[in-house]
Structures are given as structure tokens and as C-alpha cells.
Amino acid sequence: MHKKMLLPFLMLLVIFTTACTAGTAGDEESKSSGGKSSKKNNVVIGIEADAATLLANTDVNYITDVQIRNIYDPLIKRNPETGGFEPALATEWKNIDEYTWEITLRKDVKFQNGDPFNAEAVKFNIDYILDKKNNSTYLSRWADIKEVKVIADDKVQIITSKPFPTMIARIADDLLIMDPGNVKKLGLEEAAKNPVGTGPYKVKEWVRDDHLTLIANDDYWKGKPSIKEATFRYIPEFSSRLSAFLSGEIDLFKNIPVDSLDNVKNNENSKVESIGSSRVNYLALNTLHKGPLQNQKVRQAINYAVDVDELLKTVLNGNGTKMTGPLSKINADYVETKDYGYNPDKAKELLKEAGYDPKDLKLTLDTPNGRYPMDSQVAQAIAAQLKRIGIDVKVQVNEWGNHLTKIQQRKAGDMFILGWGPTFDAQSTIQNLFMKDAPYSGFYDSEVEKAIQKAIPIFNQDKRKQAFGEIQQLLVDQAAWVPLWQQADLYAVNKNLDFKPKVDESMQVFDMGWK
Structure with missing residues (x-):
């Protein structure tokens, strides 16, 4: 018997497609014959960046x-x-x-x-x-x-x-x-360049910062893959991925720019697939180097000064679910936490109590561009919101790999945009983002770390949830982050590609097929 320890959470799953007509984006044969061609045997997936390595168990990314x-x-x-x-x-x-x-x-x-x-x-x-x-x-x-x-x-x-x-x-x-x-x-x-696994695909060609092409492993233990070749093509910018998709150069990509959703819906060769992701997006408030963000009242002030509802409405067009703490509502260990809400007057009051004049605060905010939905636009909008109370924020836009390196090497600015997931239990997020030595941490407090270490070994599920619930509230009180939203994953898909998004965000080509 399996001891599966199934997590008792409710996944929010919304899948919708649009009506489409004949033709196959990305298939030259079908373009020239009015869509009356044989099925494709390859797929091209647009993705934000190159893999850091093809070695397993090396890169948490x-x-x-x-x-x-x-x-x-x-x-x-x-x-x-x-x-x-x-x-x-x-x-x-x-x-x-x-x-x-x-x-x-x-x-x-x-x-x-x-x-x-x-x-x-x-x-x-x-x-x-x-x-x-x-x-x-x-x-x-x-x-x-x-x-x-x-x-x-x-x-x-x-x-x-x-x-x-x-x-x-x-x-x-x-x-x-x-x-x-x-x-x-x-x-x-x-x-790392010539990996060998037991999986359904083998490496055919890996050209750094351009593409990874895989070929089917016909001796795969689960059976022969129906798609014989798969290419991950590296396209960092949202707009470029969208253009490549609409022109038929790629068959699939994740994170449609929300301001361009209609372009995909209205394309005759396309469909949209959507799922409520377990990934969380947040604004980290960096306490790992000296500066005003080490002051709890300054961090609390920034929470009051950032209007998450406005960001969701004006930047993401409503495509996301607001968070008030470090976990999304679909996480097994989620507990309801206090929402700071938008209160610029309270923000100014707290800064005064902390000994800061907002006009004297000059902060930096690191963001990727094209990794998360509207990430750099969100960063600019946050900077504009903080400017309303007098804080001057310089936004630094990074290539994705450089962004991660800056965080890992503790060289990120006062704040940084990051997402985390997919995550299904509290420990997966909290241990990896709020302990001093965790690679992507931006916050450290000795009492928080002690509480995490105490909670990790608890086997009893009720006691474990209670312990991690207390930690969630402690992190909110400490203003470790500005929690933003549970991500809504929007996929642009060739209308003839059989692909359904998954809560773990995987893109398993073995599970795909052509109609």
C-alpha cells in the first residue's frame, strides 16, 4: 500500500478555450495546403530563458x-x-x-x-x-x-x-x-551538456541562450512518445514570445501578457488555456544588508503604501488572486492573515516613527523582465505608488539569470520582485524563503527562524498546521514581504495541440499530442 500523505487542499482550476477555425500555426505544410496535412510530429515551446544546467538536482529554478x-x-x-x-x-x-x-x-x-x-x-x-x-x-x-x-x-x-x-x-x-x-x-x-535520464526525451542539440532540442526516447518505459521532437526556444521578452506565437514560429508559451490576451483569443489558429497556479508573486523587502528596510516600521509603511488591488486591476487586468500573507489560499497549510490594506497616511506616520522623512528615502527595486506576468510593469507601478508618499525608487530591470544570481549572492537591492512555486505546503515556501541560508531568501529574523526550525519536524498534521499558521502571522506582523498575488497562468496554445495546463506548471511533452 502507498503511504501517499495526500495534501488536503482545494485547487482552483479554470480552463477555457476559444472557438477556432482551420489551419495550424507553426506548420509550414498545413499553411500551404489549407490545413489538410498530416499531423505534426514536433512541437516548439517558447520559454523565458535558458536552463542554468541540464544536470538534475542542481538548480532550484x-x-x-x-x-x-x-x-x-x-x-x-x-x-x-x-x-x-x-x-x-x-x-x-x-x-x-x-x-x-x-x-x-x-x-x-x-x-x-x-x-x-x-x-x-x-x-x-x-x-x-x-x-x-x-x-x-x-x-x-x-x-x-x-x-x-x-x-x-x-x-x-x-x-x-x-x-x-x-x-x-x-x-x-x-x-x-x-x-x-x-x-x-x-x-x-x-x-551537464550531455545528460542521461530515464525520461521520454533525449538531448539532440543545446545551443546556449538560443534553444534546446529533444528527440523521443522510443525505448521509454511508459511507451513511445507520439511527438518525436520538441524544442524549447528561448525568448526573454513577453512581446517577442507573443509575436513568435502569432506568426506560427512557436506552438505554445506560458504567461500571455494580460494586455494582449485578446490577440490570442482572436487568432484563428490559437486557443487559450488557463489554470489557477499554486505560484505566489511577492515584493521582497530585503533585510540581508544594512539599510532602512531592516527597520520593521519602514517595511510596514511600504506595505501600507503599496495598493495591491490597484495593481491587480490596472496592471494585471484582474488576472491574479490577492494574497495577504506568504501562502496562497490553495496551499494546504494556509491560514487567514491580516491585510494591511492601502493607507498612505498610516505609511507616512510609521516612517516618521521610524525616524525617516519619506523624501529622504531613496530605494532600489530589482525586477526581471518577462519572467512573470507583467513583472517589470508591476515594478514600475509599485515605484509610482511609493512616490505618492515621497519615497524615490529606482527600478533595476534584470535579465532573468542575472536577477536570480543577484538574489543568491545577496546583491539585490532594497526590494525585489520574485515568484515562488509551485508550492503545496507551508514548509516548501517558508523554509526556502525565510531562513538566513536559503538561496532565495531576502529576509532574516532569528525568532522567525527558530519558529520554522521548531515547526519542521512536527508529524501531527493539526499541530503542524497550527505551528506554520503562527509563523504566517508572524511574517505578516514583521512585514517580511509585500504579498502580491497567487498567479493566474495563461497559456497560448496552437489550436491543434492537445495540451492541458497543470497545477505544478510542468510542460510534459510526453502528455501532449497533435489532433
Whole structure:
């Protein structure tokens, strides 16, 4: 029997399409023959940026993850509609006690080069994360793993140094299985360019900052992929992705610019697919270097001065669900928290109490451009709102990779725009964004970290939710962020492509097909 520990949350799922007529965007043959061609066997996906690496278990970054999950398989996967746990390379799992988890593996699975998948491969990949010299940004999420034991060819035990109630979530959300033999033979640098997994697609060509092309693994353990070739084409700007889609150069992209939604709806070769994402977007208030943001009253003042309702209405055209704390309402551990609301007079009052004249405050705000819906426009709008109370904000627009690097290296400005997800439980967000050593943290408070460390090992679900609920309120009181919204994911899709968005935001080409 599986011990699945299904998360009790309600996913908000809205899927809508528009009526379309004949023709296939991106298919030259169908263009020339009035749409009466054979089905395509390739797909081109527009994406915001290049993968940081093609090595698994290295980069905590959606852009990397969404591409390499076509090359590698997880042990346990998420149900695309509920977020619950389902078998993949693992068939069963259970916790023997609070410190020991046992995973039973699928038999007769091979890597793309013919090497066998087994328990040694699982141990290798977890040990890879734990080895500090590999610089895996997953390490902080796995640091409580004490040992991985190979019990049999198809069975491993994971031993932890303290109770680890979210082990299955970590396995499902993080762990992908790369071939140990390939990594040992080529070394990390070459294996990052020539990866080998058990997944449905193999690397055909990777041209940095241009595209990644994958070809079908016809020996895939789940069957031959129907789409024989898939290309992720890197197009950083929203407007450029939209133009490429409307001209038929790409077949699919995520995050339609909300001010251009009608352009897709009204295109005869297109349809729109939508889903309420588990991703959260927020304005981080950086306390990791000296400056006014280390003052709690200044952070609270900024919360009062940012009008999230106005941003949702005027910049996002209503495509998002307002948040008041660090978690979205569809998170299993969500508790209702106080909304600061928009109160510029209160903001000025708090700044005065903190010893600041708003006109003397000159802050910086880092933002990506084209990673999240209207991200740089949101940043400019926030700067304009803060200007209303006298705060001067310089917006620094970054290429996505540089944006992440600045945050990781603690070189981001006083504030920065970031999103986090997909996330289904409190620990996945709170541990990774509010602890001092977490790679994408922008906030640290010793009392908050103590509370997080105390909550992490709690196995009892009710007590665990209560503990993380108290932390959520503490973070709101501390004004660690300006919470913005739960993201609404809007996909532009070729009308003949069978694609349905998933709550985990994955783009599994194996699940796609052409009509």
C-alpha cells in the first residue's frame, strides 16, 4: 500500500478555450495546403530563458526544471489536477518510523543509454544533492538527510537526522534521477551538456541562450512518445514570445501578457488555456544588508503604501488572486492573515516613527523582465505608488539569470520582485524563503527562524498546521514581504495541440499530442 500523505487542499482550476477555425500555426505544410496535412510530429515551446544546467538536482529554478523534467523522471510525481502523490519510478513508499522512509522502485527500467535504473542510482542522486562541492541549491531542503541505504536492487531507505514529515513532498517536487554512470564517465561539466535520464526525451542539440532540442526516447518505459521532437526556444521578452506565437514560429508559451490576451483569443489558429497556479508573486523587502528596510516600521509603511488591488486591476487586468500573507489560499497549510490594506497616511506616520522623512528615502527595486506576468510593469507601478508618499525608487530591470544570481549572492537591492512555486505546503515556501541560508531568501529574523526550525519536524498534521499558521502571522506582523498575488497562468496554445495546463506548471511533452 502507498503511504501517499495526500495534501488536503482545494485547487482552483479554470480552463477555457476559444472557438477556432482551420489551419495550424507553426506548420509550414498545413499553411500551404489549407490545413489538410498530416499531423505534426514536433512541437516548439517558447520559454523565458535558458536552463542554468541540464544536470538534475542542481538548480532550484522553474525555467531549468520545466525543461529537464522531459529528460529525467521523478520517483514520485504530482497528480496534475489535485497535487496528490502518484507512483513514477517508485511504486510504493512508507515511513517505518519518524526517521526512516522506505521506497520501493519500479523494476526493468533502463536509462536512455541502456544502463539499468536501480537503488544505487537513487542513492547516487540524493548523495549528489548532499555533497557540498556540487553546489546544489537543493541542499538546504535536504540537509536533514543522514544516510541513504541500498536495501535491495529495488529498495532504498532514507535515514534522517530529525523527523522529516514532508519527505515525500521533497522527493516529488525536487528529486530527478540521472544516470550515475554517465556522470562518473563524463564528469559534471560534460554531463551537464550531455545528460542521461530515464525520461521520454533525449538531448539532440543545446545551443546556449538560443534553444534546446529533444528527440523521443522510443525505448521509454511508459511507451513511445507520439511527438518525436520538441524544442524549447528561448525568448526573454513577453512581446517577442507573443509575436513568435502569432506568426506560427512557436506552438505554445506560458504567461500571455494580460494586455494582449485578446490577440490570442482572436487568432484563428490559437486557443487559450488557463489554470489557477499554486505560484505566489511577492515584493521582497530585503533585510540581508544594512539599510532602512531592516527597520520593521519602514517595511510596514511600504506595505501600507503599496495598493495591491490597484495593481491587480490596472496592471494585471484582474488576472491574479490577492494574497495577504506568504501562502496562497490553495496551499494546504494556509491560514487567514491580516491585510494591511492601502493607507498612505498610516505609511507616512510609521516612517516618521521610524525616524525617516519619506523624501529622504531613496530605494532600489530589482525586477526581471518577462519572467512573470507583467513583472517589470508591476515594478514600475509599485515605484509610482511609493512616490505618492515621497519615497524615490529606482527600478533595476534584470535579465532573468542575472536577477536570480543577484538574489543568491545577496546583491539585490532594497526590494525585489520574485515568484515562488509551485508550492503545496507551508514548509516548501517558508523554509526556502525565510531562513538566513536559503538561496532565495531576502529576509532574516532569528525568532522567525527558530519558529520554522521548531515547526519542521512536527508529524501531527493539526499541530503542524497550527505551528506554520503562527509563523504566517508572524511574517505578516514583521512585514517580511509585500504579498502580491497567487498567479493566474495563461497559456497560448496552437489550436491543434492537445495540451492541458497543470497545477505544478510542468510542460510534459510526453502528455501532449497533435489532433
